[in-house]
Amino acid sequence: MSEHKQQQWTCGADLVVRNLEAHGTTHVFGIPGAKVDRVFNSLEDSSIETVVVRHEASAGFMAGAIGRMTGKAGVALATSGPGISNVVTAAATATSEGDPMVAIGGAVKRDDLLKQVHQTMDTTNLFRPITKSSVEVTAPDTISEVMSNAFRVAETGRPGATFVSLPMDIVNMPATGDVLTSTRTPKQGAADEDAIKEAAAEIRNAKRPVILLGMMASRPENVDAIRALVKDCNIPVVSTFQAAGALNADQQHLFAGRIGLFSNQPADELIQKADAVITIGYNPVEYDPPLWNKVLRPIIHIDVVIPDMERNYRPTVELIGDINATVKRLKSELQPIDLSTELSQILDRVQNNRKFIAEKAPTLGGAPVHPFRIVKALEKLAGSDVNVCVDMGSFHIWLVRYFNCFRARQLMITNGQQTMGVSLPWGIAACLANPGQKVLSVSGDGSFMQCSMELETAVRLNCNLTHVLWVDQNYNMVAFQEYKKYQRVAGTKFGPIDFKAYADACGAKGFAVNSAEELETTLKAAMDYEGTSLVAIPVDYSHNSKLMEAVGVEGLI
Template sequence: MNAADLLVACLEREGVEHVFGLPGEETDDLLFALRDSDVTFVPVRHEQGAAFMADVHGRLTGEAGVCLATLGPGATNLLTGVADAHLDKSPLVAITAQAGLERLHKESHQALDIVNMFESVTKWNTTIRDPDIVNEAARKAFKLAEYEKPGATHLELPEDIAAQGTVGEPLPERGPVPRPRPNEDAVDAAADLLAEADRPVVLAGNGAVRARSSDQLREFVTEHGVPVVSTYMGKGAVSDANDHSLMTLDSGDGAAQDALAAADLVVAVGYDIAEHDPASFHRSGVPIIHIDSEPAEVYEAYDPAVELVADIAHSLDALAGRADAGFDGAWFDEYRERIVDRVLDADPRGNAPFSVDGVLPVVRDALGDEDVLVSDVGNHKMSIAQRYPTYAPNTCIISNGLASMGIAVPGAVSADLAVDGNVLAATGDGGFLMNAAELETATRLGCSFTVLVFRDDDYGLISAKQQRDRGQSFGTRLSNPDFVAFAESFGVNATRPETRDALETAIGDAVASDDLELVEVPLVSRGPNQ
C-alpha cells in the first residue's frame, strides 16, 4: 500500500461515495487507487464545478463532500467553491496534488504555495509530508469539516509522497462529537428576557437548518406563539405554511423587516452575520438572544444581551422548558397577511417575456414539499429567497455567505446523487454559462434534474442596482446562444415556452421526467446599455 492507497482507504472508511474532480499528472496514484476502490470518481469539466458539487453535497447531507484537483491551476480553480463552503458552513474536504518535495524550495513549473492560498477559506489544511500520517490527516480533515460549525478542510498530497509505501491503516470512523448543553445561567437569563417581552421574533439562520434543529424550532414558535423570520439560508427551518412564518427577510413588501422593527426581542437561532447584515434590519436597543454553536461575532449592529452557545436543539428545548406561557400572536397577523398576499400575487402576464415572480408559482406547484431547488446567484435569487415558499429544511439551497455565481448546475448534479426527490436548478443566463459544461457531466452520470434558465441578456442584479442608484446601467449587457440548441447539443431535452400554458406544461413535464431537462424562460429585458 502506498500513501495514495491509504488515503483512498480512509475515504472508504469515512463512507465517501463520490469524489468530484479533474485528473492531473500528479494525481495518478490517487486516481488509480480510486479506480480500485468502492469510491466513485466523477470527472467534471471544471474544478470549480467539482468544488460546488462537494459543497452542495455537504450542505444537503451533513457529510463532507470531497473534491480533487491537481496542483497549480487545478488548485486555484477549486478555490471559489471551497470558499463558498467555508462561508456557507458546508462540510467539504478538498484534496490537491503538489509537486515533489525536492522542487518546492525553488521556482518550479505549476508549483504554488497552495496551503497558504487555502488558509483563509478553510477550517484546517495541511501538506502531507510523510506517508505514515495520511490516516491521521484524513480523519482530522473529516472530523473538523463536519463538526459544528462545519466548513472546508484541505489536504495537499505531493506526488512523491503519494507513491511512497506505508504500513498505516485507516483510523476508525467515529460518531459525531456530542455538542455541549447550554449553560443554565444563560438559559435563565434568556428566559427572563423572553418573559419581559411582548413582541418577540425568532430570526432563523443557516444553523437552524444545518444543525438539524428545525423540529425543536417549530415546536418553540408554535407552542409559544412567536413569529419566525428566516434568512435566505434558513428557509424551510419552519415551514412557510406554518401560521407563525413571516417567510424571509425582504419578503412581502418589507413586511418581515417591519415585523422585526416592531419586535421588542430578537431570538437569533443559528444566524451568521455573513448571511445578512444585521444593520439592515435590527433596531438599535432591541435585545438579542443569540442561540448558536459558537459565540456571536463582535459587531456593533449585533450585540447579544444573552448568548446560548451550545447545541442549538438542546438550547431551544431548554429555553422552551423555562419560558412562560405563549404570546398573543395577533400583533404579527397583519405582517403574515401582507407577506402571503405578496407571495401569492403572481404576475398576471400571460405570454413571454415572463417575469421571475410570475414563474415561481409555477415552479412551486410543480415541485413537491421535499423536492430540492438549487438557486444560482443573480436577480432571480432575490425573488426565490423572498417569494418561493419553502416547506422543509434543505429544500431551497441558496448560497448567501460567499454568494457565488455558477453554483446551480453543478450543485444540482450532486443534489441529484444525494436525494431521492426531484431536483431543479434555477439560474440566470450569466450564472448558467459559467458552469454550463457540467451538463455533460450530468448526462454522463444519467442525472434527471431540471435546469430552469432565466434569460434577460443581462447581469440583472447588478443592472438593477445601478439603475436604482444611478438611473442607468453600464457593463452588464450580455449576448447569449440559443439555449435550447445548446442543451440539445449535450443530448438534453430542452424547450422555450412562449405562452403561460406552455410554461406550465414545460415546467411540469420537465420536473416529472426521468430525463435531464432544460427550460429557457425569456424575461423582460432592460434594454441596451453601454
C-alpha cells in the same frame, strides 16, 4: 502487551483512499493530473465513485452540496497549480454557507516546493483564509492523521471547508500507518443552564419577541425543536434565505418571510419592531447586522459557536451548545405569548401578500414572462419532494422571497458569497445523494454559462434533473443596482444563445418557452422527462428596480 504493528501500503495514495472510504465517502469529484493521478488510480480499486467534472470549481460545488445535504463532508480532488486553485471559490462558498467539504490538491514533490517549477504554488497559504484548516502532508506516515483531522474539522461546530495538499512524492512512495476514524463524533449538550434561564427571563419580559432563523436552523436535526418552540410559544418568525424550510405550512401565519440583500421587506419591518430577538443558528454573513439590527434591544444568540462581536450584533445572552437540545430546554421555560397588535398587523399583511401573488401570478400573460408566474409555476411543480438548487442573480431574489417550501434544506441557495455558477453542480450532487428523485436547478443565462459544461456531466451520470433558465441576456442583478446609483448601466450585457440547441448538443432534452401561455405545460413536460432536461424562459425584469424599494407586492406587477 505486544507492540501494535501498523499496516504497510504500496503507496501513499492507497492510504489516502482507504481513509476516504473509512470516513464514509461515496463520491469524489474532480479532474486528474500528473501530480495527483496516483490517487485517481487508487480510487479505481475502491468502493468510491469517481465523478469526472468539466471544471474543478464544479467539483468543489458538488462536494459542498453533498456536505449540506448529508452532513458528511463531500470531497473534491484536483491536481496541482491551476487545478486546485480553481477549487478556491467553491471552498470559500462552502465555508461561508456552512457546508462541510474536504478539498484535496496535488502538489509538486517536496524537493520542488520552493522552486519555480511547473505548477508549483503555495496552496496551503492560498486556502488558509477561506477554510477552517489548510495543511500539507509532509511525510507519508502522517496521511491518516491529516485526513482524519480534515474531516473532523470540516464536519464539527459550524461546518465548512478544509484543505489537504498532497505532494507528488508523498502519494507515490510507500506508507506505513493505520486508517484513522473517530469512533463517534463528539456531541454537544444543551447550553449552560443558567444562561438558558436568563434567556427565558429576557423573552418573558419582552412584549414583542421575534425569532430570526439562520443557516444552522435549517439543518434537519434542528427543525423539529424549532417548530415546536414556535408552535407552543406563538412567537413570530423571520428567517434568512438559508433557513428556508425550517418551518412547516401550518406555521405560515407566524412567518413574516425571508430577509436578506435589501432591507425593505415586511419581515424587516417586523424585526425592527421587536423588543427582543432570538437568533437561532444565525451567522452575520447571511444578512449584515447593520441592515436589521438598527436599535439596541436584547439579543439571545443560540448556536454551536460563539459569534463574532460587532457594533450591531452584541448578544445579551449566548446559548452555545447543541441547537436542538438548547431550543427544547428553552421552550420548557416559556409560555405562549400574546401577539402584539403591531406584529399581528404585519403578519396579516404578509398573509394577504401571499394570497395576492397566488391569485395574480397565473393571470400574468405575454412575453417575456413575469417572475411571479415563473416562481409560482416552479413552486407548484416542485411540491415537497423535489430538491431545488438556486444560483445567484435577479431570479434568486424573486425565488427566495416568494417561493414557499416547508422541508428543511429543500431550497439550496448561496448567500454568504453569493456565488454564481453553483446551481447545476449542486443539482447534480442532489441527484447522486438521492438516486431516482427529481431535482430542479435554476439559474439565469449569465450564471448558467459559468457552469453550463456540466450539463454533459449530468447527462453522463443519468441525472433526473431539470434545469430552468431565466433568460434576459444581461447580468441584471448588477444592472438594476448600477442604474439606481448611476442612472446607467455598465458592463452587464451579453449576447443570445440558443439554449434548446445547447442542451440537445450536450445530450440533454432542450425546451424553449416563447410566452407565459406556454410556461406551465412546457415546464411539466421538462419535469416529466426521465433524464436531464433544460427549459429556457424569457423573463420580464422590468420591475426589478422596485425590489430595492419598500413597495407592496402590487407594485411589482
